[in-house]
Amino acid sequence: MNRSAPDTHEPTLDYHDLALAAPKAERYAELRRRVAALVEHEDDWLANLANAAAEVFAWLPHLNWAGFYLMRDGELVLGPFQGRPACVRIRVGRGVCGTAAATRQTQVVPDVNAFPGHIACDVRSRSEIVVPVVVDDEVVAVLDLDSAELASFDDEDRAGLEALVAALAPHVDWARACAS
């Protein structure tokens, strides 16, 4: 266990203002740097996913929920997140999360009410993006972001979040994270 992690805690005030001031590509480049600083000296999967979810939630504007569902025994189980309590288990193929897991494709949903089978965990959610985490050709998790605004996410968000997930994945012990 590496306990030499630097103290990367910073006040979260003005996060959204800073993020909104930057074009989306730079906003996500900065988010990647922030998450990398949090996880690069730590190998505890729970700590790293928890801090990644917290950083995403703190940094990106308009979110009411951000977090991970972990693939455990063939279904998605709620993992580290920020936001209101959420549904715990989602079957592959169900809802936006289960669709991302089944198709291995990021789901960008501009209006959750227009997505057949959307699972409403937080009534405030209006739009959603779910990025599958694929490691060694297996879906190990999904990253789910909900927004209280319609059409919050576009192709730049998809690219930014897919790059974030790719950078984060090597810092997570997925065998442990996905053990039931």
Ligand code: SME
């Ligand atoms: N809306 C998701 C369920 C998870 S919550 O949004 C946190 C879905 O349809 O899969």
